[in-house]
Amino acid sequence: MANVGYSKKVMEHFLNPHNVGVIENPDGYGKVGNPVCGDVMEIFISVKNDIITDIKFRTFGCGSAIATSSMVTELAKGKNVDEAMRITRGDVANELEGLPPQKMHCSNLAADALHEAIKDYKEKKTKK
Amino acid sequence: MEQIYLDNAACTPIDPRVMAFASPFAYEKIGNPSTLHTRGLDARRALEEAREKIKSLLHAEDEKTIMFTSGATEANNLAIRGTALRNPKMGKHVVASAIEHISVLNPMKDLQKQGYGFDIVPVDATGIIKLEALKTLVTKGTAVVSVMAANSEIGTIEPIREVSSIVHDAGALLHVDATAAAGHIPLDVQRDGIDLCSIASNDLTGPQGAGVLYVKPGVKLQPILVGGGQERGLRPGTENLYAIVGMGEAARLTQLEMQQEADRLQTIRDALITGMSKIPESYLTGHPTQRLPSQASFRFSYIEGESIVLLMDQFGVQVSTGSACSSLTLEPSHVLLALGLKHEEVHGSMVLSLGKSNSLNQVPTVVTAAMQTVSRLRQLSPLSNERR
Numbered sequence: 001m002a003n004v005g006y007s008k009k010v011m012e013h014f015l016n017p018h019n020v021g022v023i024e025n026p027d028g029y030g031k032v033g034n035p036v037c038g039d040v041m042e043i044f045i046s047v048k049n050d051i052i053t054d055i056k057f058r059t060f061g062c063g064s065a066i067a068t069s070s071m072v073t074e075l076a077k078g079k080n081v082d083e084a085m086r087i088t089r090g091d092v093a094n095e096l097e098g099l100p101p102q103k104m105h106c107s108n109l110a111a112d113a114l115h116e117a118i119k120d121y122k123e124k125k126t127k128k
Numbered sequence: 129m130e131q132i133y134l135d136n137a138a139c140t141p142i143d144p145r146v147m148a149f150a151s152p153f154a155y156e157k158i159g160n161p162s163t164l165h166t167r168g169l170d171a172r173r174a175l176e177e178a179r180e181k182i183k184s185l186l187h188a189e190d191e192k193t194i195m196f197t198s199g200a201t202e203a204n205n206l207a208i209r210g211t212a213l214r215n216p217k218m219g220k221h222v223v224a225s226a227i228e229h230i231s232v233l234n235p236m237k238d239l240q241k242q243g244y245g246f247d248i249v250p251v252d253a254t255g256i257i258k259l260e261a262l263k264t265l266v267t268k269g270t271a272v273v274s275v276m277a278a279n280s281e282i283g284t285i286e287p288i289r290e291v292s293s294i295v296h297d298a299g300a301l302l303h304v305d306a307t308a309a310a311g312h313i314p315l316d317v318q319r320d321g322i323d324l325c326s327i328a329s330n331d332l333t334g335p336q337g338a339g340v341l342y343v344k345p346g347v348k349l350q351p352i353l354v355g356g357g358q359e360r361g362l363r364p365g366t367e368n369l370y371a372i373v374g375m376g377e378a379a380r381l382t383q384l385e386m387q388q389e390a391d392r393l394q395t396i397r398d399a400l401i402t403g404m405s406k407i408p409e410s411y412l413t414g415h416p417t418q419r420l421p422s423q424a425s426f427r428f429s430y431i432e433g434e435s436i437v438l439l440m441d442q443f444g445v446q447v448s449t450g451s452a453c454s455s456l457t458l459e460p461s462h463v464l465l466a467l468g469l470k471h472e473e474v475h476g477s478m479v480l481s482l483g484k485s486n487s488l489n490q491v492p493t494v495v496t497a498a499m500q501t502v503s504r505l506r507q508l509s510p511l512s513n514e515r516r
Binding site for chain 2: 006011014015017020031035036037038039040041042058059060061062063065066102103
């Protein structure tokens with residue numbers, strides 16, 4: 001039978017998202033999406049010795065936008081920044097036991113927001 | 129947890145009295161109305177009785193004006209394609225209001241591909257059609273103009289009589305999609321000057337799978353399906369007897385109880401509007417007073433509608449939204465955009481459509497659920513002001 005609606009895992013993360021909030025003076029910050037399209041995600045990271053020690057997000061968007069944001073923060077937390085850079089949209093969707101096909105592109109921007117935050121961290125680091 | 133169903137505009141439960149009335153026509157009384165034996169004749173009688181009841185609901189001239197279809201989508205297609213293609217001498221131009229249902233807009237877009245002109249009449253911020261613009265856009269070469277009686281999303285009721293005189297002054301035909309309005313506000317095709325009128329069984333608390341196109345005497349149209357001679361050849365195919373008989377009975381009951389039910393729903397609607405207005409940065413969409421008694425629609429800043437639907441469902445409240453993310457096409461509601469709202473404002477919409485199962489004592493639960501939903505989503509939102 002074809003899948004109907006969101007997976008259990010997506011609903012878990014949507015209803016009880018992990019790592020919601022902001023980090024004041026983050027080591028890295030990434031923001032992707034556009035309110036016109038219906039999805040905006042921002043990710044804040046704290047980094048010590050290239051390890052992501054803390055991560056927070058805020059998202060405006062649909063169920064999968066919120067769930068993917070929550071999942072990507074879980075996947076990235078405690079990882080080395082280079083390792084975290086290799087987390088893909090596909091990894092996020094797989095960890096959530098799949099997303100409806102129409103949500104794979106528009107609402108699966110969380111990995112992009114994470115990558116932006118890491119790039120921001122690296123840029124800040126080279127400036128120091 | 130009590131389940132509160134507030135998505136009656138999407139799908140309405142069948143009235144149990146209608147089910148009881150129509151059920152025999154699904155089994156022991158079923159027959160093909162085109163046959164001449166006893167069962168066929170009984171089926172024909174039931175079909176004609178249903179036609180009579182619809183005629184009465186619409187205040188139509190006679191039963192011959194009532195064509196049964198599979199639903200409102202088919203009725204809208206038949207009204208627009210059927211008249212445009214049958215009457216090329218009237219001109220190859222069609223007009224619709226900006227907030228028509230897609231089953232009106234898409235047949236017109238389709239005609240446009242075949243070389244017809246197609247113009248859209250704007251609406252004001254409350255969803256009322258701009259009559260001055262209508263006057264300019266409807267010309268001698270216009271074949272058919274489609275303006276809905278009321279909108280199923282924002283509930284705004286259109287000034288059909290004024291629309292009719294403008295359309296008829298230009299010599300065009302007026303099609304009115306009354307799907308959302310039927311059963312909630314009185315309809316009178318003769319008084320209102322309507323040439324073609326679509327209604328759906330399900331919106332009258334009848335079974336799905338039946339609809340009606342009213343065709344004023346003298347208005348000529350060609351079928352969009354070809355086959356046998358049912359419905360005077362305009363809608364071939366064996367009639368869906370169970371659904372049609374149910375639709376007739378639903379129309380009769382609806383007409384009988386309309387005033388009382390409208391008053392009841394309006395009280396609930398207004399309590400919902402008052403309750404929701406307490407949520408910061410919440411806005412009513414549609415007209416404040418010229419609106420269906422069954423329709424309460426809102427938008428909330430900084431949050432997205434699919435998330436609203438999912439969270440409200442966790443509180444046992446089933447609602448709808450015009451957000452792009454919740455639609456199959458990933459397009460935001462063209463109705464809310466036509467009001468002049470920005471895309472991000474449209475994304476935060478919530479539509480509550482009332483029906484028989486709703487009562488005033490459900491309102492506090494719904495309002496509390498909405499308050500918690502909005503507050504939770506705003507805490508997550510980077511757009512919100514109340515964030516840190």
